[in-house]
Amino acid sequence: MRRLLLLPIILLLIPGLAAAETLICDASAPVHEISPTLYGLFFEDINHAADGGLYAELLQNRSFEYEDLTNPSPYQHLTGWQFNTSAAGEGRAAIRTDAPLNANNPTCVRVQASAAGYAFQNLGYGSAAFRGGIPITAGERYDVSVWLRNGDYEGSVSVALTTKTGDPLSDVLDFAPGEVWEKHAGVLTAHQTAEDACLTFLLNGTGELDVDMASLMPVDRVGADWPGGGLRRDLVEALKELRPRFLRFPGGCVAEGSWTWDNLYRWKDTVGPAESRKENWNTWGYMQSYGIGFYEYFCLCEELGALPLPVVGSGVLCQAREPRESPMNDEELAAWTQDILDLLEFALGDADTVWGGLRCQMGHEAPFDLRFLAIGNENWADVYFTRYEKIRNAVKAAYPDITCIAACGPVADGSLFNASRAKILRSFPEDTADEHYYMESDWFLRSTHRYDHYPRSTKVFLGEYAAHEPASGGRRPNSLYSALCEAAYLTGIERNSDVVTMCCYAPLLARLGMDQWTPDLIWFSGIRVVRTPNYYVQQMFSESLGDYLLESALLDENGAAVKEANEKLYHVVSQTAEGQIIVKLVNVSGKEKTITFQLEGGDFSRRTQGTMTLLTGSKQDANSLTAESVFPARTALSLSDGSVQITLPGYAAAVITVP
Numbered sequence: 001m002r003r004l005l006l007l008p009i010i011l012l013l014i015p016g017l018a019a020a021e022t023l024i025c026d027a028s029a030p031v032h033e034i035s036p037t038l039y040g041l042f043f044e045d046i047n048h049a050a051d052g053g054l055y056a057e058l059l060q061n062r063s064f065e066y067e068d069l070t071n072p073s074p075y076q077h078l079t080g081w082q083f084n085t086s087a088a089g090e091g092r093a094a095i096r097t098d099a100p101l102n103a104n105n106p107t108c109v110r111v112q113a114s115a116a117g118y119a120f121q122n123l124g125y126g127s128a129a130f131r132g133g134i135p136i137t138a139g140e141r142y143d144v145s146v147w148l149r150n151g152d153y154e155g156s157v158s159v160a161l162t163t164k165t166g167d168p169l170s171d172v173l174d175f176a177p178g179e180v181w182e183k184h185a186g187v188l189t190a191h192q193t194a195e196d197a198c199l200t201f202l203l204n205g206t207g208e209l210d211v212d213m214a215s216l217m218p219v220d221r222v223g224a225d226w227p228g229g230g231l232r233r234d235l236v237e238a239l240k241e242l243r244p245r246f247l248r249f250p251g252g253c254v255a256e257g258s259w260t261w262d263n264l265y266r267w268k269d270t271v272g273p274a275e276s277r278k279e280n281w282n283t284w285g286y287m288q289s290y291g292i293g294f295y296e297y298f299c300l301c302e303e304l305g306a307l308p309l310p311v312v313g314s315g316v317l318c319q320a321r322e323p324r325e326s327p328m329n330d331e332e333l334a335a336w337t338q339d340i341l342d343l344l345e346f347a348l349g350d351a352d353t354v355w356g357g358l359r360c361q362m363g364h365e366a367p368f369d370l371r372f373l374a375i376g377n378e379n380w381a382d383v384y385f386t387r388y389e390k391i392r393n394a395v396k397a398a399y400p401d402i403t404c405i406a407a408c409g410p411v412a413d414g415s416l417f418n419a420s421r422a423k424i425l426r427s428f429p430e431d432t433a434d435e436h437y438y439m440e441s442d443w444f445l446r447s448t449h450r451y452d453h454y455p456r457s458t459k460v461f462l463g464e465y466a467a468h469e470p471a472s473g474g475r476r477p478n479s480l481y482s483a484l485c486e487a488a489y490l491t492g493i494e495r496n497s498d499v500v501t502m503c504c505y506a507p508l509l510a511r512l513g514m515d516q517w518t519p520d521l522i523w524f525s526g527i528r529v530v531r532t533p534n535y536y537v538q539q540m541f542s543e544s545l546g547d548y549l550l551e552s553a554l555l556d557e558n559g560a561a562v563k564e565a566n567e568k569l570y571h572v573v574s575q576t577a578e579g580q581i582i583v584k585l586v587n588v589s590g591k592e593k594t595i596t597f598q599l600e601g602g603d604f605s606r607r608t609q610g611t612m613t614l615l616t617g618s619k620q621d622a623n624s625l626t627a628e629s630v631f632p633a634r635t636a637l638s639l640s641d642g643s644v645q646i647t648l649p650g651y652a653a654a655v656i657t658v659p
């Protein structure tokens with residue numbers, strides 16, 4: 001764990017001292033297995049999580065395809081770019097669609113320099129959409145590329161990192177364009193650190209020149225050899241530290257199309273060479289380059305040690321957004337189902353299949369470890385379930401081992417939810433039910449027993465959840481309190497992980513200044529990553545995942561069971577296959593608690609050492625770019641005969657491990 005402090009504090013057992021509460025655990029009595037896939041992640045391109053985020057591309061609108069389907073205008077194609085930026089040059093630029101780089105990449109820019117010295121720049125993502133600023137670091141190397149084609153241009157094109165006024169911040173590359181589209185590439189080294197650099201193209205000659213598909217990525221990135229180009233290393237590290245067992249992708253609303261079929265996430269648009277991917281407008285209001293497409297997604301799963309959990313559209317547009325187009329008819333659904341089967345072939349097929357062959361060509365000969373498929377995101381009612389049935393039957397016929405996941409709509413309870421669950425239990429009992437809910441923080445405290453009485457046979461995937469605090473300044477905070485309410489809830493999830501087999505917080509990532517949704521698990525700027533208290537809860541719970549649930553009880557001084565809701569004290573105890581005991585304790589009251597942890601059901605005389613990882617602070621504490629006040633700290637514990645007394649501060653989550 002990145003921020004763990006190993007403090008030399010030994011919390012000693014004080015024999016005979018009466019503690020206010022005792023947590024008794026019977027280590028000889030495993031209750032049931034804990035799902036090995038319990039904690040995972042959900043990655044959706046919302047809040048610029050992909051473009052402007054995890055995707056290593058530093059240029060915004062690199063191929064002039066920006067367009068807003070709700071309000072198209074030619075000027076959107078120039079988003080992120082600035083033309084005629086040098087006093088020396090003369091000329092103009094216009095978008096061009098009559099002679100594209102390829103059919104999936106229809107727009108390029110024709111620049112016409114009437115005097116040598118004409119310059120144009122890409123401004124990156126900066127801190128807000130359409131404003132400039134590429135963060136660069138002195139000594140860092142950057143891969144640069146651009147596709148160029150001469151009209152009657154004569155001369156070379158210089159490319160460098162510069163200030164907005166053209167002052168150099170790196171060395172310079174010189175490209176000599178030819179008569180046909182050609183990719184020009186090189187490496188630039190930054191000489192200075194700057195937060196607001198630009199990638200500047202300077203025309204040393206005159207005439208007309210076509211430009212498309214420019215790119216700037218740090219050489220130091222994850223997956224530099226993936227066709228999409230790779231991922232930002234610091235964000236990949238932040239994901240890895242969460243020890244995710246699965247990764248849900250690509251949405252969310254993004255997966256299903258918001259109100260027009262033009263907006264459906266079509267996996268085939270996201271694979272192959274980066275310049276041939278068909279960009280699309282994003283439900284969340286910006287363009288997706290698909291630089292993180294389905295191939296990169298599967299590779300990222302491997303990088304993280306997580307199982308893929310793709311979500312595909314169900315043939316119904318996002319029902320929450322009042323779709324303006326009809327659900328797919330039988331013919332359309334048959335074609336869409338084939339697309340889904342092709343995706344499975346892409347992941348699992350041999351090299352001699354069409355789509356398995358493409359996977360091999362893209363660089364991955366072995367099949368990916370695909371075991372789950374979610375069909376639909378937040379869908380409900382007959383319009384959905386009739387289509388779900390057709391798709392899942394086709395999937396099961398071809399891939400009987402795939403677990404299909406059916407949606408329960410966007411709410412935690414009520415008639416829509418109940419009808420969805422009843423339908424899944426009745427018609428698809430061997431499939432998994434996908435629940436989504438965003439609720440006020442205290443709902444999570446009241447609901448820790450939600451799954452205690454669920455039938456155990458049909459499994460649940462908690463595909464989206466987060467504790468929502470009241471918004472301030474238009475944003476719901478990632479406070480310690482919200483994180484602790486989630487932690488309390490997770491004790492109930494772990495206790496019920498024979499039925500809730502997977503869960504993931506949503507949304508995962510948000511670029512500061514470019515967000516559409518709060519709260520989010522990880523915030524980032526162009527150069528920094530902010531781990532929220534909610535992040536640390538996920539990390540603490542995920543990195544200490546037991547294999548078996550153990551029987552445990554919290555008792556007061558009189559030996560009576562303590563009601564967790566009264567004391568706001570929540571717990572779950574588990575054991576790994578190797579015998580390590582893991583206690584998760586969450587104190588959502590503002591009061592310090594003294595608790596004796598007592599292991600029973602074995603000889604614990606040799607188990608004298610343990611650790612406690614503690615996350616605590618003030619109720620409303622949150623982390624920011626400038627201050628990380630909430631992070632876990634680890635202390636050593638000494639046990640005697642399987643017993644230790646601990647002091648748990650108010651507003652705290654603790655994970656105790658006894659090897």
Ligand code: AHR
Pocket residue numbers: 044046251252253254377378410436464506507517
């Ligand atoms: O997580 C953000 C959004 O919330 C998801 O895209 C959608 O499924 C849900 O409504």
